[in-house]
Amino acid sequence: MFQKFVFWTGALDFLVGFGTWAGAVGVAMNEVPVTGQFVPLITLGTFLCMAAGCLMWASRDIEGRSPVLFWQGLVRLSAVAAVIYAVPHALSETWEYALLGFDGPIGLAYVIGAIKRSGRSFLDHLLVRV
Numbered sequence: 001m002f003q004k005f006v007f008w009t010g011a012l013d014f015l016v017g018f019g020t021w022a023g024a025v026g027v028a029m030n031e032v033p034v035t036g037q038f039v040p041l042i043t044l045g046t047f048l049c050m051a052a053g054c055l056m057w058a059s060r061d062i063e064g065r066s067p068v069l070f071w072q073g074l075v076r077l078s079a080v081a082a083v084i085y086a087v088p089h090a091l092s093e094t095w096e097y098a099l100l101g102f103d104g105p106i107g108l109a110y111v112i113g114a115i116k117r118s119g120r121s122f123l124d125h126l127l128v129r130v
Contacts, residue, residue, distance in 0.1 A: 002062065002113050002117065003059050003060075004059075005109065006055055006058065006062065006069060006110070006113075007055070009106050010055025010056045010058075010059065010072075011052060011055075011056055013048050013049070013051050014048075014049055016048050017044075017046065017047075017048030017051075017052060018045065018049075019045075020044050020048060021042060021045040021046075023041050023045075024038050024041035024045065027041065051072060051075070054068050054072070055068065055069070055072055062113070062114070063117055063119075064118075066114035066118035066120065066125065067114070067125050067130060069110045069111075069113060070110065070114040070115070070125035071125075072110050073107040073108065073109070073111035074111065076103040076104070076106055076110065077103070077104070077108070077111070079103045080099065080103050083096045083097060083100060
């Protein structure tokens, strides 16, 4: 069950990556292009596609590749922490609270699942000791 969860949540990252690319194309094609966003959005979208591939790959051997899950979980939990800080401080939009409902549970599942399935500690995963 956990293996399929990792595989499919990873696969969905491809959609987010492609959506980020679409956003990059959108800002480039504006009547007045938005400067300073195209390159970061393309890079972020490519990173998300790489993360998707890594998660799908890691799902094939969760015990051996658990640091991939662990670190992806930390990435998602850092997004949650950023939203919790940013929204009340007017650094982002209120709709971004929706990320808490997606990235929070997935991030926790990745971190806890990586530790449980591999039998390694939090510190082992943090230091990528396989």
